[in-house]
Amino acid sequence: QSALTQPPSASGSPGQSVTISCTGTSSDVGGYNYVSWYQQHPGKAPKVMIYEVTKRPSGVPDRFSASKSGNTASLTVSGLQAEDEADYYCSSYAGSNNLIFGGGTKLTVL
Amino acid sequence: QVQLVESGGGVAQPGGSLRLSCAASGFTFSTYGIHWVRQAPGKGLEWVAFIRYDGSNKYYADSVKGRFTISRDNSKNTLYLQMNSLRPEDTAVYYCARKLANWGLDCWGQGTLVTVSS
Numbered sequence: 001q002s003a004l005t006q007p008p009s010a011s012g013s014p015g016q017s018v019t020i021s022c023t024g025t026s027s028d029v030g031g032y033n034y035v036s037w038y039q040q041h042p043g044k045a046p047k048v049m050i051y052e053v054t055k056r057p058s059g060v061p062d063r064f065s066a067s068k069s070g071n072t073a074s075l076t077v078s079g080l081q082a083e084d085e086a087d088y089y090c091s092s093y094a095g096s097n098n099l100i101f102g103g104g105t106k107l108t109v110l
Numbered sequence: 111q112v113q114l115v116e117s118g119g120g121v122a123q124p125g126g127s128l129r130l131s132c133a134a135s136g137f138t139f140s141t142y143g144i145h146w147v148r149q150a151p152g153k154g155l156e157w158v159a160f161i162r163y164d165g166s167n168k169y170y171a172d173s174v175k176g177r178f179t180i181s182r183d184n185s186k187n188t189l190y191l192q193m194n195s196l197r198p199e200d201t202a203v204y205y206c207a208r209k210l211a212n213w214g215l216d217c218w219g220q221g222t223l224v225t226v227s228s
Binding site for chain 2: 003013032033034035036038040044045047048051052055059089091092093097099100101102103
């Protein structure tokens with residue numbers, strides 16, 4: 001399976017909203033509601049922000065939201081804050097007991 | 111608090127072996143499936159393997175199938191990854207992460223670095 005496609009970079013000013021896309025195929029993103037999003041600060045382990053397309057674990061601010069349409073999932077960060085600057089990765093179940101990740105998006109808060 | 115701590119990383123020669131461990135605490139280890147995920151230096155995340163809570167099922171990425179073996183000892187709250195026939199492209203930080211719902215991962219360890227080089 002190929003990696004999911006994410007834009008290499010995204011940016012926004014504090015207080016603004018930014019959306020990061022994650023494009024797959026009907027065999028992964030489009031075929032299952034098992035998309036997750038992870039935030040990773042430099043030198044740190046990833047942290048789950050969204051699972052099962054739209055669910056937010058406890059402790060994750062509601063500024064983080066997500067959706068899916070067809071083969072593309074999206075993560076939206078509203079009210080950008082300096083601490084949101086990080087790498088973001090999507091993942092999706094790809095069938096046959098396989099999990100695939102996107103290439104990652106570096107989010108810069110201007 | 112919920113914690114996963116990896117160990118066992120280091121330098122190995124191509125064709126060599128290493129065994130990673132992941133010690134769990136703060137939750138009932140025997141009721142959770144656990145994943146291994148790796149990240150090559152400066153690169154993205156790559157899923158490696160998964161084992162069900164009771165060890166009854168194990169799944170692998172094609173890139174490691176036949177070379178890596180995931181296992182667990184619930185009496186010791188510990189997960190393992192036996193890595194054989196190592197290749198330079200296996201060089202990465204290896205994370206263990208707890209299963210969250212359907213194919214999500216919460217609670218990640220801090221990672222352990224594996225370097226495969228002659």
